[in-house]
Amino acid sequence: MSDSPVDSEEVRHVAELARVDLADEEVEEFTAQFADILSYFDTLDEVPEVESEEELVNVMRPDEVREGLTQEEALRNAAETEAGQFKGPRVS
Template sequence: MSDSAVEPEDVRHVASLARVDLDDEEVDRFVEQFADILDYFETLDEVPEVDSETDLANVMRDDEVRDSLDQDEALRNAPESEEGFFKGPKVS
């Protein structure tokens, strides 16, 4: 475990915000994991900055205005459609 100051109350607070019930064993495990995550962020702070490339140019093509498909063409390859709309499986 690291020297980062992560308290069980912090873990319980985050769990309550996420509406997750944790038992004491889970809280202890997450205290260690949160501390490790904070250590990883501290390690990232040690990475030196890289000079940015100032001679970059836009390599993307210009937008072209074109006619879109009409409704019949858009639905032509749809496995199912209903009343002019794509029809998909119900999500429960």
């Protein structure tokens, strides 16, 4: 038995669950790729956790009420309007 955390039967099982047909060469390729991915997770497990208190700061500006466009100004450059509203192409 190999040192790999993933074997070809597990890859075939996952492929069957995903309803993906794999050739034998693809099974071997994915077995190696899955093993590599799992080793990356092992590497991430070795990273020490850092405890820190986050300083939360509101970076948003306060809302300000300002004068908006009139309906006429808003519709001025519209290609088509109908009953005071923008008119766009029909979606089918």
